[in-house]
């Protein structure tokens with residue numbers, strides 16, 4: 001028999017979409033307070049928000065007449081027509097947050113000297129209240145009447161941690177609003193109305209890996225997309241990607257593509273396994289963004305995604321490139337001190353920032369003043385150059401000039417004694433190391449580095465939902481004995497039943513390519529070594545730089561640096577990927593005396 005659901009039951013089902021834990025209640029109440037144009041918002045969390053969450057604001061308030069409507073489903077003051085949905089300037093738009101919360105807790109709203117309570121979907125009477133300015137919303141006893149939902153709540157401390165995260169992520173988008181968070185009666189943080197950089201600085205400072213005042217700001221303003229980046233310099237980083245925040249029109253969003261763009265562009269400047277502190281603010285015309293995808297509003301559809309991807313990548317690369325140029329110049333300046341007494345000539349070349357964004361500026365943080373990064377470059381005169389060559393040449397005297405072109409670690413050029421010259425034939429990176437000119441096959445070198453990185457299992461991506469697949473008998477037998485070889489690359493397999501397996505994780509570089517990996521696994525039987533090689537070939541092909549790829553300088557230098565850290569300059573198949581010409585050979589080739 002088909003029955004119409006009782007309205008309380010129906011609204012509880014709908015509420016499950018909006019409210020699944022205390023932090024989602026907090027997010028909705030903060031959204032409402034910010035939408036009311038408040039300049040000051042305070043949030044009070046008790047017992048992880050399970051017992052109560054109160055949010056007060058000094059915004060527009062709700063009139064006595066509107067107060068009952070605020071609890072009703074699909075009642076909103078924020079949109080009225082379908083077209084408004086495509087031009088959203090508010091955080092709320094569905095008119096269902098308060099009704100959802102009211103159906104699974106005791107919700108009291110006070111405003112305009114009135115107070116109204118809805119107890120688990122049952123409306124009370126309008127009474128006199130004490131709040132005259134703005135609004136105060138109190139949610140109590142979440143899921144008390146719905147034990148099935150309550151049992152899914154975690155410990156108060158974990159729910160409180162989620163509430164803090166939601167609060168801080170919200171705060172990143174609204175630096176003009178003064179925000180206070182109290183946890184169990186104690187002030188956790190007060191963020192005054194401040195500049196964006198100051199706000200990011202205050203929030204990142206709660207993370208122990210962060211260094212106050214290490215932020216730079218990059219801006220690119222172009223209709224209809226403005227991009228602002230507030231990020232820490234590459235010497236300040238984290239071991240996970242939790243501090244990469246993406247905001248679209250001030251709203252925090254989950255965007256796998258944009259986090260990847262940030263990671264790909266920034267990682268060249270960071271040590272392996274490190275991730276930046278990074279806030280990306282995208283301001284896109286509201287007509288180009290659609291948030292109406294998921295009740296949590298964390299997902300959004302951006303119509304300009306690929307343009308934004310490109311812009312962000314270029315901004316990061318330009319910044320890092322200019323920065324590394326300056327760092328290099330800094331090194332030269334240090335060498336300059338080493339050669340005191342020599343005529344160093346005039347410093348001629350001025351450093352020119354390359355491009356599209358305003359020059360990075362540091363925060364006005366007084367506690368850790370940072371040295372400006374722009375150091376003037378200079379052109380060494382011949383005398384200085386000769387002296388430098390002698391000193392640097394001596395440092396790499398251990399290089400056996402007659403040796404074949406495979407270098408070992410002991411032979412590798414020590415740090416700072418190599419100079420990246422450039423890329424030739426879009427395939428080789430040319431590096432001057434003391435007495436030699438080294439040609440590095442970029443594809444093979446990168447393949448080798450990847451091989452090491454992947455086997456170190458530093459960047460394995462667990463799959464939220466295991467990938468289940470069936471196999472034939474021979475693959476089943478092969479995997480039973482040999483699934484460990486795939487685990488070495490971060491592909492974790494478990495057998496769920498006879499001839500059925502589940503893939504639980506993959507190397508992060510292969511995200512979204514699960515199908516291809518499974519297809520390979522289900523066809524690769526036979527000898528262990530070729531199965532191993534085959535899987536690596538698939539992984540590498542998604543991540544390795546190919547011969548023929550044009551490399552920007554920063555990526556190339558990062559690659560060279562990693563090459564010099566290798567024990568042996570051999571590709572995973574055991575072939576050398578470098579070729580060396582000594583100074584002596586070059587001199588001889590043109591009939592010069594060495």
Ligand SMILES: Nc1ncnc2c1ncn2[C@@H]1O[C@H](COP(=O)(O)OP(=O)(O)OP(=O)(O)O)[C@@H](O)[C@H]1O
Pocket residue numbers: 028031032033036057059060061062070071075076077078091092093094095096097098099134135
């Ligand atoms: N703090 C507040 N200050 C002023 N008005 C408020 C406040 N909280 C809620 N309201 C009013 O109550 C209405 C209903 O709020 P509710 O959160 O349920 O829906 P919404 O914000 O319009 O949309 P959404 O469901 O997407 O959040 C709002 O449209 C707004 O008019």
Ligand SMILES: [Mg+2]
Pocket residue numbers: 028031032091092093097098
């Ligand atoms: Mg709302």
